[in-house]
Amino acid sequence: MVALVLWLVLKPAPARPGTASAxxxxxxxxxxxxVPRFASSIGTVLSMHSVVIRPQIDGILTRLLVKEGQWVKKGDLLATIDDRSIRASLDQATAQLGESQAQLAVAQVNLKRYKLLSVDDGVSKQTYDQQQALVNQLKATAQGNQAAIDAAQVQLSYTQIRSPVAGRVGIRNVDEGNFLRTGDSEGLFTVTQIDPIAVEFSLPQQMLPTLQRLIAAPDRALVKAYIGADGNTGELLGEGHLSLIDNQINPNTGTLRAKAEFDNAAQRLWPGQLVTLKIQTALDKxxxxxxxxxxxxxxxxxxxxxxxxxxxxxxxxxxxxxxxxxxxxxxxxxxxxxxxxxxxxxxxxxxxxxxxxxxxxxxxxxxxx
Structure with a gap:
């Protein structure tokens, strides 16, 4: 009897079903x-305008008015070339125009006089015709002189090199005092537009209907650019929009090129940089x-x-x-x-x-x- 009581007291409690096996x-x-849907691609950052600054006339570089890395606006004066010879040619052409205009004025007065005298046969018809020819000749001479002035003014304008775009000045290739030639291939430096900026990328040709739909949509398709080009999403560099797709598919790779445009005031996107792009293709509500x-x-x-x-x-x-x-x-x-x-x-x-x-x-x- 005692043994039965001890066994009942000391026996292990049964496990709760479902607890031990949870x-x-x-x-x-x-x-x-x-949820927005995205397509991914690797892209290359490209400047929308990058211009090599080259001289349009031969001459000595007298002044460089910008520094490497400086930001310039369109029309800013970048450099000047020695203009003394061109100014002398302009002064000579101006003087010749004045001489021709004076001779023309005298010839026109004589032509009016001969016309009145020819009514009463005061001068012969031949004399009147010769005077008319002289007036026409002097008019042509004056027009030639004016053309020479215009050409000299164009040449003079080339002595002031101005920026054709707004952007950033690159590394300088020429110093002041060097003789510049129009055939120089390197140029003085480049001016590259940074803001806005573009990214070119490729997608499989199967994406063509989707890209065409995005281009035709009233709301521009969102494109995000991330640092790196290893396929992993890193730090966000900027948000832009799809701007265009190429007019043909590459038959060798079966891919289609496209471009996206980004506002780049913070200059986080840089020409030549490789980035990972995510293009929003749809929105699941x-x-x-x-x-x-x-x-x-x-x-x-x-x-x-x-x-x-x-x-x-x-x-x-x-x-x-x-x-x-x-x-x-x-x-x-x-x-x-x-x-x-x-x-x-x-x-x-x-x-x-x-x-x-x-x-x-x-x-x-x-x-x-």
Whole structure:
């Protein structure tokens, strides 16, 4: 009798069904929100205007009025070339014009006089015609002199080199005092427009209908540029819009070139830089969004584990859109609790224990080289 009492007191308590076998999992809620879709590509930053500043006449470079790296506006004076010879030619052409105009004035007075005298046969018809020819000749001479003045003024304007665009001055190739020639290939320096700026990129030819739709849309398609060109999204450098697509597809690569334009007041985009682009191609309104780790792939379709009380059920879902950050699915409801970690041990009806804290990080010693 004593032994029976002791056994009843000391026997282990039976395990609660479903408690010891509960599988620890982590869950995520289904969110409903507007989700933009993006297509990715690697692009090269290009200046919309980059001009090599070259002389248009031969001459000595007398002054450089800008420094390397300086920002200039369109029409700003950049440099001057010795203009003394051209000014002398202009003065000579001006003097010749004055001489021709004086001779023309005298000839026209005589022509009027001969015309009156010819009525009474005071002068012969031949004399009148010769005077008329002289007037025409002096008019042509005066026009030639005026053309010489205009040409000299054009040449004189070339002695002042002005910026054709607004932008940033590059590295200087020539110093003051050098003799410049129009055939010099390098030029003085470049002026490159930085703001706004463009990015050129390529996409598969299958994207042509999408790009055409974006170009024709009244709202310009959003394009984001990120630092780096390794395919990973890094730091955001700027937001712009799709501006044009090329007029032909490259038959060798099956790709289509396109351009996006960016406001670049902060100068974070620089000509020649490689960047990662994300082009917004669509906007899914009221989409059901889950983390990528939630969706599992079965033999025939995708599915998720939905928490129901302390158990889970398998729910087939349709994949609408996916990227590295999120998946858009159909087949569940907003607010549903779906398993995001621990699915490998689950099956429909499994008992689960929802964990709230993130797993502790395991410290490992650094390996020595």
């Amino acid at each position: 599988i620890p999992v982590r869950v995520a809620s289904v969110e409903q929100k507007d 009221n989409a059901l969004v889950v983390p990528p780790t939630v969706v599992q792939r079965g033999l025939e379709q995708h599915f998720v584990y939905r928490v129901k009380g302390d158990t889970v059920e398998s729910v087939p879902v349709t994949m609408v859109y996916q990227d590295s950050d999120l998946h858009i699915i159909k087949g569940v409801n907003a607010g549903d609790q779906l398993v995001s970690d621990g699915q490998s041990r689950l099956k429909p009806g499994s008992h689960v224990q929802v964990l709230s804290d993130p797993p502790a990080l395991t410290k490992t010693s650094e390996s020595q080289p």
